[in-house]
Amino acid sequence: MGDLSTLIFYILALSWLFFSFFEDRKRTEQALRRAWKSFISILPPFLVVLFILALSIALLPEKTIATFLGEGSGFLGYLTASVVGAITLVPGFVAFPMAKVLLNQGAGIAQMAVFISTLMMVGVVTFPLEVRYFGVKATTWRNFLAYCYSFLVGYTVWFFVRMVK
Numbered sequence: 001m002g003d004l005s006t007l008i009f010y011i012l013a014l015s016w017l018f019f020s021f022f023e024d025r026k027r028t029e030q031a032l033r034r035a036w037k038s039f040i041s042i043l044p045p046f047l048v049v050l051f052i053l054a055l056s057i058a059l060l061p062e063k064t065i066a067t068f069l070g071e072g073s074g075f076l077g078y079l080t081a082s083v084v085g086a087i088t089l090v091p092g093f094v095a096f097p098m099a100k101v102l103l104n105q106g107a108g109i110a111q112m113a114v115f116i117s118t119l120m121m122v123g124v125v126t127f128p129l130e131v132r133y134f135g136v137k138a139t140t141w142r143n144f145l146a147y148c149y150s151f152l153v154g155y156t157v158w159f160f161v162r163m164v165k
Helices: 002-023 025-059 062-069 071-087 092-104 109-121 127-164
Strands: none
Touching: 002 025, 025 092, 062 071, 062 109, 071 109, 071 127, 092 109, 109 127
């Protein structure tokens, strides 16, 4: 299923690219140049994150990952996933494949939901930057509520996964 949907997305993207090229060649070339520059700028951090992930997967046995982040890890697993997600600064296009790899290594789906949720919404590293624009009080409240909401997301995912099983 995943391979087929990926193929469909590639076909759709190429179709629209060809359509755009025939409609306005100059703007399409401009867009492709910008896309290439964006790709080149995100490539180094992306490779670093992939390297760290590969290294951690290679060094941490499945049993260790399952113990700390597996379905049987309980509240401590949620807490671990939330803390790691809150302090990690990883873009979304890296986070989701990373969660998939961890799921394959024995992590629980609810723990990964908490991890992704805190990764996307809680910004410990970006806190000082956010304070400059929104102030300490608003930033603290936003991060606190996002952190709590992540546990709700984890519980909801856990609930629906149990219903499906």
